[in-house]
Amino acid sequence: MFMQASGRNVGGAIAAMATALYLATPTLLSAATAERGSFGTLPDGQAVESVTLTGEDGVSAVIITYGATLQAFNVPDRDGNVADVTIGYDRLQDFIDKPNYWGQTIGRYANRIADGRFALDGKDYQISQNDGTNTLHGGTLGFDKRNWRIQSVRQQGKIASVTMTLRSADGDQGYPGQLDVTVTYSLDDHGSLTIDFGAKSDRPTIVNLTNHALFNMAGEGSPYGTYGQRLTIPAARYTPVNEKLIPTGELRPVTGTVFDFTTGRMLSDGIRNGRDPQIAIARGWDHNWVLDKGRTEKPGLAARLEDPRSGRVLEVLSTEPGLQFYSGNFLTGELTGKNGHVYRMSDGIALEPQLFPDTPNQPDFGSARVEPGKPYRHRMIYRVSTDR
Template sequence: MSTLNKVQLINKHGMTVTLCDFGARILSIQVPSSKGELIETTLNLQNDEEILTDSAYMGAKCGRVANRISNASFKLNGQTFLLEANEPNKTLHGGPKGIGLRTWHTSPVTSGEGYQEVTFNIHSENGDQGFPGNMDISCIFRLNDDNSLTQRFVATSDADCPINICDHTYFTLGAEHLESLSLQVEADEYIPVDDQGIPSGQFLSVEGIMDFRKAKALVKVLPIKDYDECYRLNAAKNKVATLANNTTGLTLTISTDQPGLQVYTGNYLPQKHSAVALEAQGYPDAINQSAFKADIVTPDKPYARYVTYTFSS
């Protein structure tokens, strides 16, 4: 018997999104092909045990602060906050018990003209993983009849706190290996990091192996480089990235108001390079980097960000 609360959203074309309350996860996105057959576009966890023990954040919402925080600490308003570390001297994706590794409350599915919607909510108490403030976080999923899925992330807090919530879905577009896919990213610059994944605080040109401004077949670059990079997006609120399966013709377009896109090519998945995570998010370690602007939720300023995945064939 399942211990997880699972929800499905289905649009008029049969596109089906399966979600669950543990980590407000995307478990599956099935999209109709040009021939009308449903294609699984994500890398799936196969059962409840895999979901509950997953360490790759597959489909999870990461936070309070996604990506890495150096020295597992930060200063805000003259006060130093010490966080729970889950990597050597670092906090990754909100800590060892971040919101992606906890159970959220699920609201009933609602329907409107051309969409279905469901909201997941979680409360993070003051001091949770070391972060200040009692925080309430919502993730609102909306599946539209144009085969787009929008996630809106909203948070309120009774104290100032850095925040950076992202979705960590791994995409395959029906391919067994990334070598069948091509990627395009609207970014002239990326953020270099050290061997611990901590940024230098710089933005560098993507010229060369980092350049995805024009669609590039991953088969040409993956033998040379494993990617786990944050790109500085050129134009938020517009199309920022496109992933395409050149065999099936299935395409994913990403839109967001986030400033960055983490491109992770599944370098440490059990089957290396079997999927790619395209994580719309704020800049990594922004709270500790003077050159980066960190999102701060305050009692007077709620947090609100979104990402939209649009599929076509």
């Protein structure tokens, strides 16, 4: 009788303690956390905020409101050593003084539009040209150079997230329609950073949003760069480009070329192959791959990047039909980034899921049109793991 009574008392005490612990510290039931902070002040006095999302598995992501930028992505290797796998800047002033597309949210239209022109409903539009005669990544003042507003920071179950918003006025950079844009970064406890893009317009316009992180799975600033890493892209075709890096309209098979990543290819294999005119034009790879999966309701695999030294693996998933793979060809050692590291060619590579470049001028590529009542949606995922 004594033992039974004591057991009941102990059980009740444990239950009471558990209830008190839950009421006092509910976040213990949610392993993923979100911490809001500061990342400096813009010259006009606007505060730039940061949000750090941390998962139970040791993965963390730092997002700043300037450019709705993935400023850091910290990932353990097979031995548990954590490194930032994205190149970029430590200081806000560097983002302002030496702008680059390093982790930013890109829009209104990611990638290139030929001569900065397109037609919509019989009307011609001229948008700002910032890449020779082309428009690149939205124009001179794209979404990457705006200070977004935090709408919410949440910890729900095993997921921590931040949602940011931006309003782009009718005529911004020459694009028609007022566009209300949202981007949500969500990190879970299993190494998946999901990025949800949404956009609503009050009149017909074009939209193509993506994230432009440059990855080095050996760790930012690694002296080995990315040459020793293996990339897989499930795409049997790609879109060759002209001398202005605008797609010619052809969907060319990758078979027998240095553009064949269907079964995996080391990045050192082909990046300097000047016998292929496409490599010579772009100084390496800077092309769009036509993903075999096409445009999908749920995210499908767009790329897999593996670093044999550290064991780190990145999978990029997306609902979009194309993947722009840029091998860091224009990193010339002129820019100093995080931790005082000088970035050279292929110290980071971009894997950007999106619509095809110049789609508004190439009907065979599909449509980038967004209308009132028919919002734009794109979900992409950066999923990290380790290979033993």
